[in-house]
Each structure stands twice: as structure tokens, then as C-alpha cells.
Amino acid sequence: MTATGKIGFIGLGIMGKPMARNLMKANYQLIVYDINRAPVEELAKEGAALAASPREAASEATLVITMLPNSPHVREVLLGKNGVIHGAKPGTTVIDMSSIAPLVSREMEAALREKGVAMLDAPVSGGEPGAVAGTLSIMVGGDRELFQRYRDILGRMGKSVVHVGPIGSGNVAKLSNQIIVALNIAAVSEALLLAEKAGVSPRVVYEAIRGGLAGSNVLDAKAPMMIERRFAPGFKIDLHAKDLGNVLETSRQLNVPLPLTALAMEILQSLQASGLGSEDHSAIVKFYEKMAGIEVGEE
Ligand code: NAD
Numbered sequence: 001m002t003a004t005g006k007i008g009f010i011g012l013g014i015m016g017k018p019m020a021r022n023l024m025k026a027n028y029q030l031i032v033y034d035i036n037r038a039p040v041e042e043l044a045k046e047g048a049a050l051a052a053s054p055r056e057a058a059s060e061a062t063l064v065i066t067m068l069p070n071s072p073h074v075r076e077v078l079l080g081k082n083g084v085i086h087g088a089k090p091g092t093t094v095i096d097m098s099s100i101a102p103l104v105s106r107e108m109e110a111a112l113r114e115k116g117v118a119m120l121d122a123p124v125s126g127g128e129p130g131a132v133a134g135t136l137s138i139m140v141g142g143d144r145e146l147f148q149r150y151r152d153i154l155g156r157m158g159k160s161v162v163h164v165g166p167i168g169s170g171n172v173a174k175l176s177n178q179i180i181v182a183l184n185i186a187a188v189s190e191a192l193l194l195a196e197k198a199g200v201s202p203r204v205v206y207e208a209i210r211g212g213l214a215g216s217n218v219l220d221a222k223a224p225m226m227i228e229r230r231f232a233p234g235f236k237i238d239l240h241a242k243d244l245g246n247v248l249e250t251s252r253q254l255n256v257p258l259p260l261t262a263l264a265m266e267i268l269q270s271l272q273a274s275g276l277g278s279e280d281h282s283a284i285v286k287f288y289e290k291m292a293g294i295e296v297g298e299e
Helices: 014-024 037-045 053-061 071-077 102-113 129-132 144-155 171-196 200-207 216-227 238-255 259-273 280-294
Strands: 007-010 030-033 063-066 093-096 118-121 136-140 158-165
Touching: 007 014, 014 030, 014 129, 030 037, 030 053, 063 071, 071 093, 071 102, 071 136, 071 200, 071 280, 093 102, 093 144, 102 171, 102 238, 118 144, 118 171, 118 200, 129 171, 129 280, 136 144, 136 171, 144 158, 158 171, 171 200, 171 216, 171 238, 171 259, 171 280, 200 280, 216 280, 238 280, 259 280
Parallel strands: 007 030, 007 063, 063 093, 093 118, 136 158
Antiparallel strands: 118 136
């Protein structure tokens, strides 16, 4: 056992369920909630307590972790009618690990603080494999001492746990990450399509350039998927569109023009409109292929 009281865990989807399991493996006692009963019952069989609402989960816990799709879901779970704010005792901490708009994190931290409840934003990268293995990269925003207090618990879910700055900073780091990844995939798509049309093997071009300045984790992860026509996710177009939506909402509020990100958002929306929202974001190449009337592929 540990010195910490019960941990409320809300949101047991692709990411949340394995993250909750890793905490249970480290002997933390969990009380769990999700609007979907299946993962809740699965974790109950493994020893977690069940809550009937976020409010109930918070009333039994000293720490509440949320792992939900987007800002409106987190707002509902934390501040809604049966939300955490109505059950949490003063001195409770909320760690929101969802990828959401940073300004919404700030707004919720302020509302919780009025009730004596502290909050960190701690979005992750590393996908489902990282969530299962406990090797996520976790970017944390909020009070530094609070971060230090929960660092070990976060370390059960991630191998890199970095304090980025005040509340909302974790999500700023995550959104920055998502801009770079989206634009990089679009650049890889344009380059491979040009090679294809010029009659030069995209595979050989990839091998020729990957050791130079154009080399990147994105190039190594996504170019082979495009060439081999493997578009199963991975990270879905729908989720990337959600993240770039949050980037653009934030950039508008801060008055920062991001022209290339705005264009990438249009590309993602076009792919969603063509029914490709559940494909991996490497399917960005299909947007270009449709315009050029040619496919990137093996000889
Ligand atoms: P998911 O859709 O699989 O899981 C979300 C869970 O939240 C679901 O179980 C859903 O039932 C639950 N939920 C929704 N509304 C709720 C509510 N009001 N009350 C209680 N539960 C509710 O999503 P995921 O892939 O686990 O992603 C979670 C977050 O992590 C997202 O913000 C996503 O962008 C981010 N993320 C995902 C990945 C990935 O590869 N999947 C990688 C990094 C970050």
C-alpha cells in the first residue's frame, strides 16, 4: 500500500483503461467511472471500486484523474451537474490527462481553486502502446510543488514526466507537438508524391534522405505506411482534427496567425468528409493523391 488515499479515475477508453491498470498494478486503490459500463466492469473484476458518477468518485478520493476525449467532456465531468466539483473535499487534487484547449484548463483550474480543489493539466503522447507499457511522455502544467507531490504517481504511467510551466502549459506543449506532426506528415506526402510523379521510387527517395536534415521520427514512422498502403490507426485523423481545432481556437484567442496549421486543418476536414476520419493520420497523403490523380506506392 501507499500513503495516498483512493484515486478516482474517470474515462476508461483506449488510453485511460491501461493507464488505470498500471496504477492498480502499483497497488493504488482506484474508484472508477465512465459513461460506458464495459470497461468499468472489467476493472471492477480486477479490484477497482465503482462510482455511479464523477461526483461520487471524487467524494471517495484524494486525487481524481481524468482521461476524456476533449474540452466539453472534461468540463462536464469536472464542473457539470454531477461533476467532480460537487463531490471533492477541499485539499483534493484533479489531474486532467486529456488533450484539450489550454485556456479551458486554466478556466477549470480557477473554478476548482475557489472550492479548495487543486488542478494540474498533464496530457500525454505515446499512444495506446505507451499507455499499456507505462512509457508515455507526460507534459505537466500547474504549480511546481503540486507537480512534485504527484510525480511518482505519474511515473507509473509514463517514462518521461516533465513540468512545463503554469496551468495550461502541458496542453500548450501537446498542441505544439500536434502542429509539428501534422505539418511534417503533409510535407512527407508532398515530397513522396512528387517523387512518384517524376518516376523515381518513393521508397528509394525515403531511404536516400532519411539520414539528412529532412530525417525525422515522423518521416520514419509515416513514409513506410504511405508507401506500403497501411492506414490502420495508430492515431486517427478524427483525433488529429480535434487537436488542430484546439490549436486554432487557442491561436485565435491569443491572436497568433498560424496559416500552415489552418491549411492542415482544412486537409483533415476534407479527409473526414470523405469518410476517412478513422484512418491513421498518414492518410493525409490521400488528400494529395486525389488532387494529383496518382498514388504513392511500391514499384
Ligand atoms: P477514447 O474515446 O477511447 O476514450 C474516452 C473515454 O471517455 C471513453 O471510454 C468514453 O466513454 C469516456 N467518456 C466520454 N465522455 C464521458 C463523460 N462525460 N463521463 C465519463 N466518461 C466519458 O479516447 P482515448 O484514445 O482514450 O483518448 C483520450 C484522450 O487522450 C484524448 O484527449 C486523446 O486526444 C488523448 N490521446 C490519445 C492518444 C491515442 O493514441 N489514442 C494518444 C495521445 C493522447
